[in-house]
Amino acid sequence: MRTMQNIPPQFTRTHILLGDAGLQHLAEKHVFVAGLGGVGSYCVEALARAGIGRFTLIDHDVVAISNINRQLLALNSTIGASKAELMRTRIADINPDCNVTILKTFLTIDNVNDLVPEDSDYVVDCIDSLSCKVALLAESLKRGLNVASSMGAGNRRDPSRIKIADISKTEVCPLARLIRMRLRRENIYKPLLTVYSDEVSSVPLPPQPVEGPGRARAVNGTISYMPALFGMMLAGAVINRLLEQPPTPLPLP
Numbered sequence: 001m002r003t004m005q006n007i008p009p010q011f012t013r014t015h016i017l018l019g020d021a022g023l024q025h026l027a028e029k030h031v032f033v034a035g036l037g038g039v040g041s042y043c044v045e046a047l048a049r050a051g052i053g054r055f056t057l058i059d060h061d062v063v064a065i066s067n068i069n070r071q072l073l074a075l076n077s078t079i080g081a082s083k084a085e086l087m088r089t090r091i092a093d094i095n096p097d098c099n100v101t102i103l104k105t106f107l108t109i110d111n112v113n114d115l116v117p118e119d120s121d122y123v124v125d126c127i128d129s130l131s132c133k134v135a136l137l138a139e140s141l142k143r144g145l146n147v148a149s150s151m152g153a154g155n156r157r158d159p160s161r162i163k164i165a166d167i168s169k170t171e172v173c174p175l176a177r178l179i180r181m182r183l184r185r186e187n188i189y190k191p192l193l194t195v196y197s198d199e200v201s202s203v204p205l206p207p208q209p210v211e212g213p214g215r216a217r218a219v220n221g222t223i224s225y226m227p228a229l230f231g232m233m234l235a236g237a238v239i240n241r242l243l244e245q246p247p248t249p250l251p252l253p
Helices: 009-027 038-050 083-094 130-142 174-185 225-244
Strands: 030-034 054-058 099-103 122-125 147-150 162-166 193-197 205-208 217-219
Touching (some): 038 054, 038 083, 038 225, 122 225, 130 147, 147 225, 193 225
Parallel strands (some): 030 054, 054 099, 122 147, 147 193
Antiparallel strands (some): 162 193
16 A cells, blocks of 8 residues: 555655545556557556556557657657557556556457456547447447547647537537447447547548558548647546545555
8 A cells, every 4th residue: 555655756746636545546447548549648648647557558550650740659760669569668667566458459349348358447448440439439338337438639620629528418529429329329328428529620531541450531630739638638537537436445554
């Protein structure tokens, strides 16, 4: 059990805000994050710097030069490197005590339940592909897991229009509308925490072919700060909801 005397020094400022119980609570949590691109990389960064103690991270992709404008892990020096491996290394440099499992595979409806651990305290969706996104959300909600999801950050540039809400309360966002429809088809009406924008989006490029698994899909325009803000807000929403859960009782002095 961490106390003020033995907490890692990188968390002393967090301790001022959360105290012994709050830090210990986050250190005991296991967060599953799918997708380590623009939104996911910043989301995991914030979760790790807050002291989350265990992660399972999934991303089959490697860094491309086109990622550099918006993804935390993307640098000229990391082109071609595994995003999952880069994120694991980065977390270890933030908090060596953090337990990180990486999955370098493509999530589908057929393997989602094998990939998402039963003991996940939160499932965080930062996936771009609609079919994979819906598969993760639907199956995790069916299993009764806590789930948070990022809607589309692409084709937008106004940070003041980013919102946090249950998916049933989202407005304007076409991706949120599609996901609501898909979940209703499976008779799923459970709460789903989302970060979304109510800014009317610009028009993407038409569908482009992709390398590896997945279908050709439209290419969105992006700006450096929007995916980062989505990821940070998603992390903040998840952390605050984790802190609302009953904490592990501290031992008596």
